Amino acid sequence: MILILMVGCLETMLKKLNHEQGFTLLELLLSVAIISLLAGLSLPVYRALLSKNDLDISATVVASSLRRAQTLSQSVDGDTTWGVKAQSGSIVLFKGAGFAARDTTFDETFEVPTTIGISGVGEIVFAKFTGFPQTTGTVTASSETDTRSVTINEKGMVSY
Numbered sequence: 780m781i782l783i784l785m786v787g788c789l790e791t792m793l794k795k796l797n798h799e800q801g802f803t804l805l806e807l808l809l810s811v812a813i814i815s816l817l818a819g820l821s822l823p824v825y826r827a828l829l830s831k832n833d834l835d836i837s838a839t840v841v842a843s844s845l846r847r848a849q850t851l852s853q854s855v856d857g858d859t860t861w862g863v864k865a866q867s868g869s870i871v872l873f874k875g876a877g878f879a880a881r882d883t884t885f886d887e888t889f890e891v892p893t894t895i896g897i898s899g900v901g902e903i904v905f906a907k908f909t910g911f912p913q914t915t916g917t918v919t920a921s922s923e924t925d926t927r928s929v930t931i932n933e934k935g936m937v938s939y
Contacts, residue, residue, distance in 0.1 A: 863902070
């Protein structure tokens with residue numbers, strides 16, 4: 780008797796399982812709520828990571844531009860000096876004794892994200908042959924939460 784009852788219950792459960800397919804509205808709403816919560820919690824972390832990445836790239840572009848200008852001046856490429864102009868929005872590697880008197884056909888411009896501010900020494904020109912900078916100091920790239928400094932000394936060593 781008990782065995783017949785158990786078999787009957789088992790058959791009923793199998794029939795219900797075969798007929799119920801899909802998700803209920805409550806299950807879908809819970810899934811959407813959990814996904815929204817996870818996305819909401821991860822968005823600030825993503826933005827902070829993006830800002831830090833932009834800042835690191837900007838500092839690297841300043842340092843590599845300074846090193847490239849120094850190398851071009853030491854090799855006397857074009858029989859003139861080379862320099863770097865650091866300003867908000869862009870870093871410009873230029874050929875000439877100054878940014879105002881440069882040969883614009885040789886400009887190499889690197890865009891800086893608008894969220895990154897550039898301050899400090901604005902223009903650095905390197906002497907022919909020696910590669911010594913005419914100006915020393917620090918170029919600072921800053922975001923809302925952090926800063927990166929690129930320093931050039933009187934011997935032309937770039938550090939950041």
